[in-house]
Amino acid sequence: xxxxLIVKNALLVTCDENHNVLEDAAIVVSxxxxxxxxxxxxxxxxxxxxxxxxxxxIDGSNKILMPxxxxxxSHCGDSLFRGLVENLPLEQWLxxxxxxxxxxxxxxxxxxxxxxxGFAELLLGGTTTTMDNYWRPEQSVAxxxxxxxxxxxxxxxxxxxxxxxxxxxxxxxxxxxLFAEHGNNEEIFIGTMPHGTYTAGPDSIRKAVExxxxxxxxxxxxxxxxxxxxxxxxxxxxxxxxxLLNDAGALSSRTALAHCVHVDDEEIELMATNNTNVVHxxxxxxxxxxxxAPVCKMMDKGINVTLGTDGPxxxxxxDMWFAMRLAATIHKAADENPSAISSHQALHMxxxxxxxxxxxxxxxxxxxxxxxxxxxxxxxTGPHAMPMFDPxxxxxxxxxxxxxxxxxxxxxxxxxxxxxxxxxxxDISQRIAKLQPAVKAALEA
Amino acid sequence: xxxxLIVKNALLVTCDENHNVLEDAAIVVSxxxxxxxxxxxxxxxxxxxxxxxxxxxIDGSNKILMPxxxxxxSHCGDSLFRGLVENLPLEQWLxxxxxxxxxxxxxxxxxxxxxxxGFAELLLGGTTTTMDNYWRPEQSVAxxxxxxxxxxxxxxxxxxxxxxxxxxxxxxxxxxxLFAEHGNNEEIFIGTMPHGTYTAGPDSIRKAVExxxxxxxxxxxxxxxxxxxxxxxxxxxxxxxxxLLNDAGALSSRTALAHCVHVDDEEIELMATNNTNVVHxxxxxxxxxxxxAPVCKMMDKGINVTLGTDGPxxxxxxDMWFAMRLAATIHKAADENPSAISSHQALHMxxxxxxxxxxxxxxxxxxxxxxxxxxxxxxxTGPHAMPMFDPxxxxxxxxxxxxxxxxxxxxxxxxxxxxxxxxxxxDISQRIAKLQPAVKAALEA
Numbered sequence: 001x002x003x004x005l006i007v008k009n010a011l012l013v014t015c016d017e018n019h020n021v022l023e024d025a026a027i028v029v030s031x032x033x034x035x036x037x038x039x040x041x042x043x044x045x046x047x048x049x050x051x052x053x054x055x056x057x058i059d060g061s062n063k064i065l066m067p068x069x070x071x072x073x074s075h076c077g078d079s080l081f082r083g084l085v086e087n088l089p090l091e092q093w094l095x096x097x098x099x100x101x102x103x104x105x106x107x108x109x110x111x112x113x114x115x116x117x118g119f120a121e122l123l124l125g126g127t128t129t130t131m132d133n134y135w136r137p138e139q140s141v142a143x144x145x146x147x148x149x150x151x152x153x154x155x156x157x158x159x160x161x162x163x164x165x166x167x168x169x170x171x172x173x174x175x176x177x178l179f180a181e182h183g184n185n186e187e188i189f190i191g192t193m194p195h196g197t198y199t200a201g202p203d204s205i206r207k208a209v210e211x212x213x214x215x216x217x218x219x220x221x222x223x224x225x226x227x228x229x230x231x232x233x234x235x236x237x238x239x240x241x242x243x244l245l246n247d248a249g250a251l252s253s254r255t256a257l258a259h260c261v262h263v264d265d266e267e268i269e270l271m272a273t274n275n276t277n278v279v280h281x282x283x284x285x286x287x288x289x290x291x292x293a294p295v296c297k298m299m300d301k302g303i304n305v306t307l308g309t310d311g312p313x314x315x316x317x318x319d320m321w322f323a324m325r326l327a328a329t330i331h332k333a334a335d336e337n338p339s340a341i342s343s344h345q346a347l348h349m350x351x352x353x354x355x356x357x358x359x360x361x362x363x364x365x366x367x368x369x370x371x372x373x374x375x376x377x378x379x380x381t382g383p384h385a386m387p388m389f390d391p392x393x394x395x396x397x398x399x400x401x402x403x404x405x406x407x408x409x410x411x412x413x414x415x416x417x418x419x420x421x422x423x424x425x426x427d428i429s430q431r432i433a434k435l436q437p438a439v440k441a442a443l444e445a
Numbered sequence: 446x447x448x449x450l451i452v453k454n455a456l457l458v459t460c461d462e463n464h465n466v467l468e469d470a471a472i473v474v475s476x477x478x479x480x481x482x483x484x485x486x487x488x489x490x491x492x493x494x495x496x497x498x499x500x501x502x503i504d505g506s507n508k509i510l511m512p513x514x515x516x517x518x519s520h521c522g523d524s525l526f527r528g529l530v531e532n533l534p535l536e537q538w539l540x541x542x543x544x545x546x547x548x549x550x551x552x553x554x555x556x557x558x559x560x561x562x563g564f565a566e567l568l569l570g571g572t573t574t575t576m577d578n579y580w581r582p583e584q585s586v587a588x589x590x591x592x593x594x595x596x597x598x599x600x601x602x603x604x605x606x607x608x609x610x611x612x613x614x615x616x617x618x619x620x621x622x623l624f625a626e627h628g629n630n631e632e633i634f635i636g637t638m639p640h641g642t643y644t645a646g647p648d649s650i651r652k653a654v655e656x657x658x659x660x661x662x663x664x665x666x667x668x669x670x671x672x673x674x675x676x677x678x679x680x681x682x683x684x685x686x687x688x689l690l691n692d693a694g695a696l697s698s699r700t701a702l703a704h705c706v707h708v709d710d711e712e713i714e715l716m717a718t719n720n721t722n723v724v725h726x727x728x729x730x731x732x733x734x735x736x737x738a739p740v741c742k743m744m745d746k747g748i749n750v751t752l753g754t755d756g757p758x759x760x761x762x763x764d765m766w767f768a769m770r771l772a773a774t775i776h777k778a779a780d781e782n783p784s785a786i787s788s789h790q791a792l793h794m795x796x797x798x799x800x801x802x803x804x805x806x807x808x809x810x811x812x813x814x815x816x817x818x819x820x821x822x823x824x825x826t827g828p829h830a831m832p833m834f835d836p837x838x839x840x841x842x843x844x845x846x847x848x849x850x851x852x853x854x855x856x857x858x859x860x861x862x863x864x865x866x867x868x869x870x871x872d873i874s875q876r877i878a879k880l881q882p883a884v885k886a887a888l889e890a
Contacts, residue, residue, distance in 0.1 A: 124828065286777060289778050316829075328732075333730060343531065384764070393528040402846075
C-alpha cells in the first residue's frame with residue numbers, strides 16, 4: 001500500500017514542545033512517517049524535491065491539522081456494557097456490572113467485538129493511540145492491528161480468578177506471551193497492567209513490574225481512584241496506594257498511574273521524584289463521584305499528567321474532546337482559580353504528554369518531521385468554530401469529536417470524511433444488537 | 446406553508462412529567478401543533494382518521510424523537526467574541542471584553558449578526574427555545590423570527606450607560622416598546638432582564654419587575670454568580686443578592702435567576718417559597734471558576750432548576766448536551782454522591798423544567814398532544830449509541846449535539862439532515878470573517 005501523501009493549506013497545530021502553530025501549512029508523508037512540515041508555499045516552490053511524485057494530495061483548507069489524540073486510559077471492551085448500570089458508588093457499581101461481564105466475557109469473540117466497538121468510537125473521534133486495559137488483551141491487540149488503531153496494552157493481573165477464570169499464574173504466562181508475540185512490533189506498545197493494589201497484592205505488582213522491565217515495556221495500574229481504595233490499603237497493609245507501589249518498585253518514567261484522585265502531598269512527591277506519569281480521567285471521576293484529582297498540584301510538582309476517557313461504562317462514551325474540555329475547566333472551579341490549566345496545557349495532556357508517558361515523544365504526540373504520521377483533520381466551518389482568535393482555545397473549549405473528518409495512523413487512513421475505513425460498522429452494529437439481550441439477561445440472572 | 450407531517454417508527458422520549466418512553470412511536474403534526482402521539486401501528490391502522498391526507502411522512506427509524514432543548518440562559522450575540530479573552534476571573538474578564546464590545550456593539554447590524562451566529566449553533570444542536578440576554582434585544586427578536594428560533598428575551602437594564610450608550614430611562618422605554626411590539630406574539634416570550642443586582646440597583650430591579658408584571662412577562666437576572674458579587678451587595682446594601690431581589694418583589698414563578706452559585710440556606714428557602722426558577726449554567730461556572738451551584742439542595746427544596754449554556758465567551762460554545770452531561774456529573778463529585786442528579790432529572794432540566802420556568806409547560810418542553818411541534822430527531826446509529834439499554838441514559842451521558850439530524854419549531858423544519866434551512870450559513874460565515882479583525886483590534890485599542 002502506498003501511503004505517500006501531502007496535506008496542504010491547513011491550519012497546523014503541532015502540539016510540539018513550543019506549542020507551534022502554522023497557518024497555511026503542509027505536511028508530506030512517506031510510508032508511515034512525516035517527512036516534511038512547512039508552509040504550503042514552500043512546498044509548492046520545491047515540490048519535486050520535497051514530495052514523492054506519486055503522493056496523493058489532500059486539501060486541508062478550512063481544516064485544522066493536528067496530531068491524533070492519545071487516550072491513556074480506556075477499557076474498550078466495556079463498550080458492550082455501556083449504560084447498563086447507573087447511579088451507584090464505584091465498588092457497588094463494579095460488583096453489579098461484573099455479574100454480566102462474568103457471563104459475556106467468557107467468550108473471546110465477545111471481547112474482540114467490544115474492542116472493535118470501542119476502537120470505532122475512538123477512531124471516529126480522532127483518537128489514534130489508546131492505552132487499553134481489558135480482559136483478554138490479546139483480543140484487543142488483534143482487533144487493533146486489524147483496525148489500524150495504535151494500542152498500548154498488556155497482561156492484566158488479579159490475584160483471585162477473574163470472570164475469565166484465569167489464575168494469577170495463568171496471567172503471568174499470558175503477560176509474558178503478549179511480549180513474546182508483540183513485543184517487537186514497533187507500531188504498538190506492550191506492558192503489564194495489574195488492575196489495582198486492592199485486587200493485586202504486592203507480590204503480583206512486583207512481578208508485573210519485573211516483566212515490564214525485562215521487556216522494556218510500560219507499567220500501568222489503577223491507583224488512588226477512591227477514598228475506599230485508600231482505606232482498604234491502609235487497613236490491609238498499613239500503608240497507602242502510592243507508597244505501596246513505590247515499595248514494590250513500580251514508580252518510574254515507564255509507569256502510568258490511572259486516576260490519582262486521593263493522593264497526599266508525600267505521595268505526589270514520590271511520583272514526582274520517580275518521574276511517574278499520571279492519567280487524569282475527569283469524566284469518570286465526576287460520574288462515579290470519585291472526586292477532583294489534584295491535577296494542578298501534580299503539574300506544579302513537574303509530574304507529567306496525561307488524559308484518559310476511562311471506559312464507556314463510567315462515561316458513557318470515550319470522547320477525548322470532552323475529557324480535554326473537562327480537564328481544562330473543572331479544576332478552575334475546584335481550585336477557585338480561573339487560570340488553572342491553560343488551554344495549551346490541556347491540549348498537551350491529550351497529545352504530547354501521552355507520548356511522553358509511553359516514552360514515545362519522538363514517535364507520536366506532535367506533528368514534527370521524522371515522527372509517525374498519526375494525524376487528524378478537523379473541520380472548522382461550523383458556527384461554533386467562528387470567529388477563531390486562537391486555534392488552541394478553539395480545540396480545547398469549542399471543538400468536538402464530530403469536527404474530526406479524517407484520521408491517519410502511521411500514514412494509513414482509517415477515517416475518511418467521517419466514515420470508518422478499517423472497521424465494518426454495519427457488521428459491528430448487527431453483532432452488538434444480537435448480543436445485547438444476553439448482556440442484560442446476565443445482569444438479572 | 447403546509448406543516449402537516451407525520452414522523453413514524455421513532456424511539457420517542459417524551460420528556461413528559463412521567464418520563465414516558467415509547468418504542469416505535471409516531472407523531473402527527475398539523476400546522477404548528479402536535480395533534481396525535483402514539484404507536485406507529487395504531488397510526489397505520491387508522492391513518493385516514495388521524496392524519497391529514499397531505500401530511501409529509503418522515504421515517505424516524507434509527508432515530509430518537511424528543512422535544513427540542515430549552516436553553517434558559519444564553520448571550521447569543523457574544524458569539525462574535527468567542528475565545529477572544531481567556532483565563533481571567535469573571536470581573537477582569539468582563540472588563541477586558543467590554544473594551545471590544547463597546548466598539549463592535551455600537552452597530553445594530555453587528556448585534557443581529559451575533560444573534561444569527563448564536564442561533565445557527567443552537568438550532569444545529571437541537572435547541573429550539575433560548576432565553577437570550579443581550580444588548581439591543583430587538584435585533585435578537587428580529588433574527589429569531591427570521592430563523593424560526595423560539596426566543597425568550599426582553600429589555601436589559603444597567604444603571605450606568607452601557608457600551609450602547611443608552612441611559613436607564615432609554616432602557617425602560619425600550620423594554621416597554623418590546624412588549625408593545627411583540628408582547629402579543631404567541632410564538633415568543635417577552636420579559637425584562639436587568640443585568641444583575643450589582644449593575645442595576647433596587648429601583649431598576651423594581652421597575653423591571655413592574656414592567657414584566659404589567660405585561661404578563663417573565664423576569665430574569667444574573668444572581669449570585671460569584672463570591673465577589675455577593676460581597677459587593679453586602680458592602681453596598683448590607684444584604685445579599687437573593688434577599689435584595691426578594692425585597693424588590695422580584696421572586697416569583699415568572700422569575701428565572703441565572704446561576705445561584707453562592708446562595709445560603711435562607712436564600713434557597715426564599716426562592717423555594719416564592720416558586721422562583723433557577724437557571725444552572727455548569728460550564729460557565731466551571732470555566733470562570735465561579736464554583737459549584739448547590740443544585741441538589743435547591744432541587745431537594747422543590748426549586749425548579751433549569752439549564753443554560755451561558756454565552757459563548759464563557760464556554761466557548763452553547764452546547765446544551767454538554768451542559769446536560771455536566772449537570773448530571775459534576776454534582777456527583779462535588780457532593781460526593783454518585784446518585785446525585787439522575788439522568789431523568791438532567792433531561793428534564795434541559796426540557797420540561799425550562800418550559801415550566803416560562804409558564805409554558807402546556808406549550809413546549811415535552812412531546813404531548815396539543816403542544817407546539819418543537820421536536821428534534823437524533824441519529825442513534827453511531828458507535829457511542831450502542832448498545833442502548835436506556836434511551837434517557839443515552840441522551841444524558843452519551844449523545845451529543847452532532848447526533849441531532851432534524852429540528853422542527855412550531856412545525857416548521859429549521860434543520861434537515863444537519864443542514865440549516867432558515868439561516869444562510871455561508872453568508873454568516875463571510876460576514877464574521879470580515880468583522881473578526883475589528884473585534885480583535887478593538888480589544889487592543
